[in-house]
Amino acid sequence: MATLVLSTVGTSLGGPVGGAIGSLIGQSIDQQMLAPPARGPRLGDLSVQTSAYGTQIPRVYGTMRVAGSVVWSTDLIESSAIAGAKGEPDVTYSYSVSMAVALSSRPLREIRRIWADGNLLRGEAGDFKTSTDFRFYDGGEDQAVDPLIGSIEGADGTPAYRGLAMAMFENLELADFGNRIPFLTFEVVADDGDPTLADILGDASDGCIRIADGRTLVGYSAIGKSMSAAIRPLVDTFDVELVDACGLIGPADGETLQIGEDELGTSANSSTATRMQRDQDPARSLPASVLVTYYDPERDYQSGLARADGGAREGEETRIELPAVLSAASARSLAEEAIARAWARRDRLKLSLPGSRIGLLPGARVKVPAMPGIWRVEQSTIDAMAVALELRPEWRPLPDIAADSGRSNAAADRVDGPASFALAELPSIDGTPSSVPNVYLAAASATQGWKPLAVEVTGPGWLASSTTSAVKSVLGAAISILPDGSTDLVDAVGFVDVRLVDAEQWLLSCDDEALMAGANLALLGGEILQFGVAKPLGAGAFRLSRLLRGRGGTEWATAGHQAGEAFVLLEAASLRQVPLPDWASGSEFEVLQPARQGSASAALKVSGDSLRPWSPVGLRAALTDGGDLAIGWIRRSRVRCGWLDDIDMPLGERLEQYDVTITAGEQSLDYSCGMPAITISAVQLGRLGTGTATISVRQVGDWGASRPATVHITLS
Numbered sequence: 033m034a035t036l037v038l039s040t041v042g043t044s045l046g047g048p049v050g051g052a053i054g055s056l057i058g059q060s061i062d063q064q065m066l067a068p069p070a071r072g073p074r075l076g077d078l079s080v081q082t083s084a085y086g087t088q089i090p091r092v093y094g095t096m097r098v099a100g101s102v103v104w105s106t107d108l109i110e111s112s113a114i115a116g117a118k119g120e121p122d123v124t125y126s127y128s129v130s131m132a133v134a135l136s137s138r139p140l141r142e143i144r145r146i147w148a149d150g151n152l153l154r155g156e157a158g159d160f161k162t163s164t165d166f167r168f169y170d171g172g173e174d175q176a177v178d179p180l181i182g183s184i185e186g187a188d189g190t191p192a193y194r195g196l197a198m199a200m201f202e203n204l205e206l207a208d209f210g211n212r213i214p215f216l217t218f219e220v221v222a223d224d225g226d227p228t229l230a231d232i233l234g235d236a237s238d239g240c241i242r243i244a245d246g247r248t249l250v251g252y253s254a255i256g257k258s259m260s261a262a263i264r265p266l267v268d269t270f271d272v273e274l275v276d277a278c279g280l281i282g283p284a285d286g287e288t289l290q291i292g293e294d295e296l297g298t299s300a301n302s303s304t305a306t307r308m309q310r311d312q313d314p315a316r317s318l319p320a321s322v323l324v325t326y327y328d329p330e331r332d333y334q335s336g337l338a339r340a341d342g343g344a345r346e347g348e349e350t351r352i353e354l355p356a357v358l359s360a361a362s363a364r365s366l367a368e369e370a371i372a373r374a375w376a377r378r379d380r381l382k383l384s385l386p387g388s389r390i391g392l393l394p395g396a397r398v399k400v401p402a403m404p405g406i407w408r409v410e411q412s413t414i415d416a417m418a419v420a421l422e423l424r425p426e427w428r429p430l431p432d433i434a435a436d437s438g439r440s441n442a443a444a445d446r447v448d449g450p451a452s453f454a455l456a457e458l459p460s461i462d463g464t465p466s467s468v469p470n471v472y473l474a475a476a477s478a479t480q481g482w483k484p485l486a487v488e489v490t491g492p493g494w495l496a497s498s499t500t501s502a503v504k505s506v507l508g509a510a511i512s513i514l515p516d517g518s519t520d521l522v523d524a525v526g527f528v529d530v531r532l533v534d535a536e537q538w539l540l541s542c543d544d545e546a547l548m549a550g551a552n553l554a555l556l557g558g559e560i561l562q563f564g565v566a567k568p569l570g571a572g573a574f575r576l577s578r579l580l581r582g583r584g585g586t587e588w589a590t591a592g593h594q595a596g597e598a599f600v601l602l603e604a605a606s607l608r609q610v611p612l613p614d615w616a617s618g619s620e621f622e623v624l625q626p627a628r629q630g631s632a633s634a635a636l637k638v639s640g641d642s643l644r645p646w647s648p649v650g651l652r653a654a655l656t657d658g659g660d661l662a663i664g665w666i667r668r669s670r671v672r673c674g675w676l677d678d679i680d681m682p683l684g685e686r687l688e689q690y691d692v693t694i695t696a697g698e699q700s701l702d703y704s705c706g707m708p709a710i711t712i713s714a715v716q717l718g719r720l721g722t723g724t725a726t727i728s729v730r731q732v733g734d735w736g737a738s739r740p741a742t743v744h745i746t747l748s
Contacts, residue, residue, distance in 0.1 A: 097357075126205070127207070134198050168199060172195075266356070510556060653745045728741070
């Protein structure tokens with residue numbers, strides 16, 4: 033057992049942790065007289081986040097992982113975004129919270145990692161995995177009022193929480209935590225370097241305990257119902273021997289004294305007393321095994337367990353809850369020391385000495401005739417001119433014993449690099465007609481791993497919250513210029529080089545059968561194409577060739593490509609449809625990450641092409657023998673783009689209607705029809721005169737007309 037004398041100190045050790053150790057009666061260092069009504073804090077007490085009034089705030093030393101106490105919080109803050117078709121709005125809700133968490137009742141130097149529900153919220157590099165504004169208050173006496181708390185509570189009624197180290201979260205997004213406040217733990221650093229036992233006991237006692245013990249801990253949390261409970265685990269486990277010296281508590285000083293053979297057996301009444309009495313505590317009162325629970329820095333400060341067994345010895349299991357951060361080797365050594373010390377100190381000596389030994393107070397070291405080793409005075413009783421002493425063998429700490437921390441399922445600390453975005457207006461991925469332009473968001477980063485990112489989409493006087501897809505997009509940019517090419521056959525001549533944002537992603541070639549089945553569909557600038565060959569060039573770059581051009585009604589975009597335009601592999605799982613208002617056509621929208629300084633963004637002017645029919649194909653015109661002009665074409669559908677045997681394509685619009693314009697010079701003729709063919713009479717055609725005429729055909733849809741299909745003919 034550790035030895036401790038705390039007499040005449042009274043309440044001076046109360047301090048921020050609260051409670052008084054009190055005085056001991058007499059000159060005894062029996063630790064049982066120090067014992068509080070209940071055990072000291074269990075390790076679990078430091079890992080449970082609370083918000084109850086009267087909760088103790090620990091004094092943190094060194095580096096620890098603590099949960100803290102919520103001292104201020106807003107209600108959940110609800111935000112909504114409206115998306116969907118006209119008349120059928122789809123309202124999505126998101127939630128955030130602002131709160132302050134008290135961590136230590138003595139100043140801290142910094143906060144490192146933060147865990148939320150066991151997963152990293154803030155990584156080693158200081159990056160937050162979920163959007164929030166974060167502020168750290170070190171607990172100094174000049175600490176300022178938090179601006180958010182002050183603005184809500186009022187400057188006059190807001191404490192600055194001076195002397196209390198705090199973490200402040202503003203607008204912590206809760207989508208990653210099931211729209212509830214997560215359980216938070218914090219890796220905090222209080223001191224510059226590992227504190228010593230002398231540092232901790234001296235500070236925790238407000239300077240009343242003064243020792244020169246240089247043994248170090250990685251971290252310690254002083255918490256308990258009293259100061260005794262707060263420091264008792266240290267004193268017990270490390271066998272810190274303290275005595276009262278003129279109101280200050282410190283180690284027993286002085287050299288080891290030799291008791292003479294002739295001093296033994298002195299009594300108060302000059303009669304012969306027992307020279308020496310040696311007793312042993314019964315084996316059943318001593319521990320058969322000792323368990324030490326502690327925090328292991330090799331396992332992200334999770335609770336560790338070190339065990340020492342006494343072989344086949346009798347006795348019970350003793351458990352020591354030590355709210356300290358230790359290596360596995362140090363913890364095992366402490367467990368071995370505890371059991372060895374308990375069994376070594378089962379011996380007790382009682383001596384009767386003359387009054388000249390009145391100065392032998394508890395803590396003094398002596399050598400006793402015929403007894404090996406050094407003995408420590410535990411209790412001294414003065415009776416007239418004689419001194420009765422009770423002694424136990426002195427114990428020396430053992431060096432660290434090798435031990436293994438074991439395996440740990442540590443939370444992955446993925447540093448999210450800057451995100452890259454691309455906005456694209458595309459045909460509906462699932463083929464469902466819509467009254468709102470189909471705009472999709474692609475997002476990627478150069479770092480490994482991926483999780484959805486909160487984004488904001490802004491337009492003229494409009495804002496909506498959204499997230500990226502849970503799957504990282506295959507996103508990049510062109511590093512060469514794709515020339516114009518035919519949309520009728522495979523383009524075996526043209527090629528384009530692209531570089532991906534994530535160099536670890538890969539593009540695969542496919543055969544013609546897979547190509548015709550729709551494989552390797554991609555967006556380059558405004559053109560949707562497919563590639564049959566993807567030749568790796570290194571460093572995330574690929575040369576794409578054997579192309580199918582102008583897919584999805586984008587034949588109009590085959591010309592005008594340029595270097596630097598976005599490349600997106602069109603995979604449904606990696607794209608997120610962006611909620612837009614029904615007036616979006618013709619307006620410009622931008623996507624960016626909120627609360628991220630210097631974050632990337634992407635913009636797109638919505639054309640409305642995704643709502644309009646695709647241009648007709650196979651446009652043909654010929655003059656009949658009678659001079660009439662016969663025009664025919666094949667319509668397409670924005671609902672389904674595959675060819676079906678013996679079945680016409682679904683219309684995709686409420687009515688089938690076409691606008692036909694014939695232009696020659698400054699003259700033009702305009703017609704409307706409800707079928708994919710029309711004949712212009714020779715009389716009407718004569719109004720245009722002779723020469724080259726241009727025929728344009730647009731299909732008219734529910735939300736606008738298609739881009740034109742054109743053909744030229746010579747009028748004579």
